[in-house]
Amino acid sequence: MRRFHYFLKDKLAALSLAIISITVIAGIFAPWIAPNDPEEVHMELRFASASWEYLLGNDHLGRCILSRLIYGIRPSVLWVLVALVASVGIGAVIGFIAGYFKGRIDAFLMRICDVMLSFPGYVMTLAIIGILGVGLENILLAFVLMKWAWFARIIRTSVMAYAESDYVKFSKVLGMGSLRIMRKHILPVSLPDIAVTSSSAYSSMVLQLSGFSFLGLGIQAPHAEWGMMLNEAREVMFSRPEMMLAPGITTILFVTAVNFFTDSLQVALDPKLGISGKKRQGRPDSVAGRIQRNEVA
Amino acid sequence: MNLLEVRNLRVWDGRGGSVLVSDSSFQLKKGSCLAIIGESGSGKSLTCRAIMRLNGRGLLQSGEIRFKGVDLNELDEREMRSRRGKQLYMILQNGMRAFDPSSVIGVHLRETLARHYRWNKNETTEKLRQAMQSVRLQDPIGILNKYPHQLSGGMLQRVMIALALLLEPDVILADEPTTALDTVSKFEVVEQFIQLRERTGCSMIFVSHELGVVRKLADEVMVMRAGSVIESGTAAAIFSNARHDYTRYLTSSQRKLNDRFQELMGGAGIADR
Amino acid sequence: MGRYIFKRGLISVPLLLVVSFLTFILNSLSPMDPAEVVLHAQGVPRITDELLEETRLALGLDRPLLVRYWNWFLSCLRLDFGDSYVTGKPVWSLLGPAFLNTLKLTMVSVVAIIILSIALGVLCALREGKLLDKSIRGISFVLTAMPSYLLASLLVLYFSVKLDLLPTNGMDTIGSYILPVTVITISYAGIYFRIVRSSMLSSLNEDYVLYGRACGLPERKITRRILRNSLQVAVSVFCMAIPIILGSTVVVENIFAWPGLGTLSVNSILSRDFPIIQAYVLILAASFVIVNTFSDMVNAWVNPKLREDG
Numbered sequence: 001m002r003r004f005h006y007f008l009k010d011k012l013a014a015l016s017l018a019i020i021s022i023t024v025i026a027g028i029f030a031p032w033i034a035p036n037d038p039e040e041v042h043m044e045l046r047f048a049s050a051s052w053e054y055l056l057g058n059d060h061l062g063r064c065i066l067s068r069l070i071y072g073i074r075p076s077v078l079w080v081l082v083a084l085v086a087s088v089g090i091g092a093v094i095g096f097i098a099g100y101f102k103g104r105i106d107a108f109l110m111r112i113c114d115v116m117l118s119f120p121g122y123v124m125t126l127a128i129i130g131i132l133g134v135g136l137e138n139i140l141l142a143f144v145l146m147k148w149a150w151f152a153r154i155i156r157t158s159v160m161a162y163a164e165s166d167y168v169k170f171s172k173v174l175g176m177g178s179l180r181i182m183r184k185h186i187l188p189v190s191l192p193d194i195a196v197t198s199s200s201a202y203s204s205m206v207l208q209l210s211g212f213s214f215l216g217l218g219i220q221a222p223h224a225e226w227g228m229m230l231n232e233a234r235e236v237m238f239s240r241p242e243m244m245l246a247p248g249i250t251t252i253l254f255v256t257a258v259n260f261f262t263d264s265l266q267v268a269l270d271p272k273l274g275i276s277g278k279k280r281q282g283r284p285d286s287v288a289g290r291i292q293r294n295e296v297a
Numbered sequence: 298m299n300l301l302e303v304r305n306l307r308v309w310d311g312r313g314g315s316v317l318v319s320d321s322s323f324q325l326k327k328g329s330c331l332a333i334i335g336e337s338g339s340g341k342s343l344t345c346r347a348i349m350r351l352n353g354r355g356l357l358q359s360g361e362i363r364f365k366g367v368d369l370n371e372l373d374e375r376e377m378r379s380r381r382g383k384q385l386y387m388i389l390q391n392g393m394r395a396f397d398p399s400s401v402i403g404v405h406l407r408e409t410l411a412r413h414y415r416w417n418k419n420e421t422t423e424k425l426r427q428a429m430q431s432v433r434l435q436d437p438i439g440i441l442n443k444y445p446h447q448l449s450g451g452m453l454q455r456v457m458i459a460l461a462l463l464l465e466p467d468v469i470l471a472d473e474p475t476t477a478l479d480t481v482s483k484f485e486v487v488e489q490f491i492q493l494r495e496r497t498g499c500s501m502i503f504v505s506h507e508l509g510v511v512r513k514l515a516d517e518v519m520v521m522r523a524g525s526v527i528e529s530g531t532a533a534a535i536f537s538n539a540r541h542d543y544t545r546y547l548t549s550s551q552r553k554l555n556d557r558f559q560e561l562m563g564g565a566g567i568a569d570r
Numbered sequence: 571m572g573r574y575i576f577k578r579g580l581i582s583v584p585l586l587l588v589v590s591f592l593t594f595i596l597n598s599l600s601p602m603d604p605a606e607v608v609l610h611a612q613g614v615p616r617i618t619d620e621l622l623e624e625t626r627l628a629l630g631l632d633r634p635l636l637v638r639y640w641n642w643f644l645s646c647l648r649l650d651f652g653d654s655y656v657t658g659k660p661v662w663s664l665l666g667p668a669f670l671n672t673l674k675l676t677m678v679s680v681v682a683i684i685i686l687s688i689a690l691g692v693l694c695a696l697r698e699g700k701l702l703d704k705s706i707r708g709i710s711f712v713l714t715a716m717p718s719y720l721l722a723s724l725l726v727l728y729f730s731v732k733l734d735l736l737p738t739n740g741m742d743t744i745g746s747y748i749l750p751v752t753v754i755t756i757s758y759a760g761i762y763f764r765i766v767r768s769s770m771l772s773s774l775n776e777d778y779v780l781y782g783r784a785c786g787l788p789e790r791k792i793t794r795r796i797l798r799n800s801l802q803v804a805v806s807v808f809c810m811a812i813p814i815i816l817g818s819t820v821v822v823e824n825i826f827a828w829p830g831l832g833t834l835s836v837n838s839i840l841s842r843d844f845p846i847i848q849a850y851v852l853i854l855a856a857s858f859v860i861v862n863t864f865s866d867m868v869n870a871w872v873n874p875k876l877r878e879d880g
Binding site: 119122127134210214234 | 592601724820821851
């Protein structure tokens with residue numbers, strides 16, 4: 001809890017947390033917050049500039065841009081979050097099993113992870129969309145399928161480090177059940193690692209999803225999504241370049257907030273950092289594992 | 298005659314502002330060995346590095362460090378660098394990390410000697426061979442072509458001592474040189490330190506928290522706690538009748554632990570010195 | 571050393587087999603009947619059950635899965651990936667040139683990324699905490715948060731439309747490389763420069779730097795040691811950048827109409843041309859495994875410690 005307090009003292013971190021929370025809340029309560037129907041077409045208001053009724057103006061079909069942005073949070077931010085939670089969940093279960101029981105189970109599970117990680121994530125996402133068809137749900141499914149192995153790897157490493165600690169050994173000697181040890185002793189200490197990893201994966205997933213939507217592989221019209229709004233804006237890029245502003249800035253702002261949040265989280269949760277000022281040493285992951293999160297849209 | 302005089306040395310964190318070493322003053326006599334003892338985190342290593350002016354970026358220092366009549370704190374970086382190695386030399390705790398992990402040991406030794414002497418390649422090799430043999434390293438030429446991770450901690454300590462033999466510095470600062478070693482290597486390395494002093498007649502600052510080693514080597518002892526000097530005096534005085542409670546606590550709690558070591562060292566106690 | 575390379579190479583063989591098998595069965599995961607897809611793709615007006623049966627036989631779909639896999643695998647080794655459902659042309663005749671085009675784009679970009687991220691990483695590490703470091707990091711922070719298609723659109727808008735300097739699409743001249751390479755470089759250099767910077771910084775605090783200075787070595791020599799040690803980390807990371815960028819030029823290629831794998835794969839996905847998708851995945855996954863193996867070998871070569879543990 002003291003670490004959390006330390007985290008809030010960092011103004012930039014508090015600001016990014018605020019941006020993230022506001023976005024998430026606005027997405028959840030979109031129907032109540034959005035001023036207009038995001039899919040209502042007003043041909044007479046095409047490319048209208050900002051007005052009191054339409055605060056950010058209207059798009060090429062006269063739809064309210066602000067409302068579309070707010071509804072767009074749902075696929076662009078919230079559904080990606082769901083996919084993230086699902087893959088972290090799967091990764092955590094497998095990572096815990098592998099890291100705690102070790103031996104053959106560990107070797108077996110890690111070989112599976114090796115295979116999964118030897119597929120380039122971006123290509124596999126494309127392949128899954130290719131096989132299952134275009135659509136938001138297939139992209140999300142592809143995210144879950146491609147990311148769990150990477151989370152499992154990281155969580156395993158962190159669980160292994162803590163499973164060796166004296167108090168876990170002590171609990172084993174006392175005859176505490178494995179599940180209970182995991183819940184009481186290992187989960188709380190490995191949580192920081194999980195939080196930092198998933199937060200850093202999140203921003204790249206948001207960017208990737210918007211990239212796929214931009215290519216027309218994601219959510220289908222007339223539903224709103226940030227990447228798709230940018231794609232629509234690109235078609236009139238030469239005559240009305242300002243149409244790219246709203247979705248573009250929103251995306252950059254949100255992703256930057258997530259990135260800052262990740263950085264501050266890492267500083268706040270890492271006891272080695274911050275106080276002594278020493279740099280965090282890299283974890284001994286395989287190159288493929290370390291690099292997986294470096295894919296951007 | 299004092300070779301090194303430190304007055305009101307202060308080291309603090311430039312970013313956080315916390316003071317790590319406060320107002321330390323001490324002297325090092327020519328040819329003598331001053332041991333700095335204390336728990337880890339008491340500022341021993343920081344003091345040592347402050348004399349070399351090698352504390353990392355972000356750490357600032359003030360005070361007077363008078364070496365051969367010159368205040369080291371006043372020197373510019375270039376003049377300071379010309380004194381490092383040849384006049385002030387440092388031996389680190391962990392040999393594995395002290396040498397560049399991606400090149401063989403010989404590279405560092407040759408580069409250092411090339412910086413301070415105008416020897417040609419064969420001369421350098423010959424001098425290195427002699428120095429390494431005299432610290433009882435077998436196969437010196439082979440060792441020169443080994444990577445640090447291929448050698449043991451004790452061997453690497455002796456390589457650092459061999460380099461000191463060649464550089465013949467006025468002051469050697471040894472920062473916990475025996476802490477990371479097993480008992481047998483520790484014995485060998487301490488032996489080499491004693492011989493190093495005999496051969497070069499250098500002064501030495503020996504940082505350690507192992508009192509057994511300190512008893513064997515030190516003429517004078519300085520006790521540090523939480524960044525300040527709390528007691529100093531001759532080794533005999535400190536070990537037999539410390540004035541400060543903390544010193545007594547340190548010496549008594551270590552005595553038991555040292556029994557085994559004392560045995561190996563041939564029971565060298567204060568009485569023998 | 572030789573033994574390590576041999577051992578590491580050997581590990582990748584079963585991995586390649588598993589990867590190819592998974593790629594093969596990807597097709598069977600499709601909710602649609604491949605025979606139906608073929609007929610649809612060829613624009614057959616009325617699909618009868620007999621026609622479906624005939625197509626299935628022609629595609630060899632009646633044989634057991636493992637037999638089909640083995641035949642497919644053997645023909646893949648001869649670069650025969652079957653025919654496109656849509657155009658009927660051999661897959662390799664479409665994929666081969668596209669692969670080459672993407673490879674060109676990737677290699678130019680990787681070189682640019684390496685140069686830029688090492689230069690900036692070293693510079694920032696040496697000036698840690700100073701204004702230069704802070705501003706470069708701040709800019710890179712915003713740029714990595716920017717979707718690459720947005721960046722691409724902005725560059726096109728400015729350099730091609732407003733200044734009319736650079737071509738917006740195709741790969742006809744050297745000039746047409748500039749915009750796509752810039753976009754890819756900017757999107758990735760931000761990440762790689764941070765890796766270089768942080769590995770430089772952690773080297774700065776190493777004992778060998780302290781000991782080198784304590785021996786009076788000149789700063790130039792010390793910096794060289796830091797560089798050598800910290801770039802070791804970067805070498806493997808840069809090796810892995812090649813297949814990653816090879817696989818994620820999709821967006822950039824589509825924006826600049828680059829006739830490469832990205833454009834081809836998106837078109838194939840939209841027209842459900844399975845053999846092309848399959849071959850695309852196989853080629854990229856295989857190059858991922860191969861480059862990964864290769865980068866481990868390079869790593870062992872530059873890092874003496876790893877060589878022996880392996």
